[in-house]
Amino acid sequence: MRLIAPMIAAACVAFLALPAAASPAFDAFRQACGDNHTDFAAIKTALAGSAWTPADVQPTNMENVTLTESIARTASVGGARVTVFAWEGTKGAFHVTACTARVAKGALGELTHESQAWLGFAPASVDGGKSTWRYGETGGKPAAAEQAGYQAAAGGGGLFFYNVFADHGDIVLDLLKIKS
Secondary structure (H helix, E strand, O other), rough: OOOHHHHHHHHHHHHHOOOOOOOOHHHHHHHHHOOOOOHHHHHHHHHOOOOEOOOOOOOOOOOOEEEEEEEEEEEEEEEEEEEEEEEEEEEOOOEEEEEEEEEEEHHHHHHHHHHHHHHHHOOOEEEOOOOEEEEEEEEEEEEEHHHHHHHHHHHHHOEEEEEEEEEEEEEEEEEEEEEE
16 A cells, blocks of 8 residues: 555656647647648648638738748637648748748637647747747757857758737737748
């Protein structure tokens, strides 16, 4: 009996330490945008499934970007409407890709927490409910980047800017990749 109690306590602690399961809406964002490192061809493939239907394409609001291609799809995922808008283009010598998911009926705190668990580190800044991560990749895994490392990240696997914020009742998960 003395051995069983510590084993049960250890099992409870281990269970509580497990990360919470991601919401279906966050999983949809990861599959469409994040886990493929914002590769536009992979984004189009991820959005080709029958669950995704065409949506209105939103223009990019990045100054001086020459848009090459864009796609917009929407789906009902786990009770939430998720709309993904992705595009790629150039800005001078840089290749730029963006993938944005708008989650209707999403919870900002939950999606921010899931974002941090996915990336493995805290946001670089939190301002007015907007969380921002800036990162490159080391060994295929996200690694926080400071301004002094932006050029090296862009020249390597890419420099990523990821924002999570509320906008008109939706939660926006916005991922931008810059590659030189």
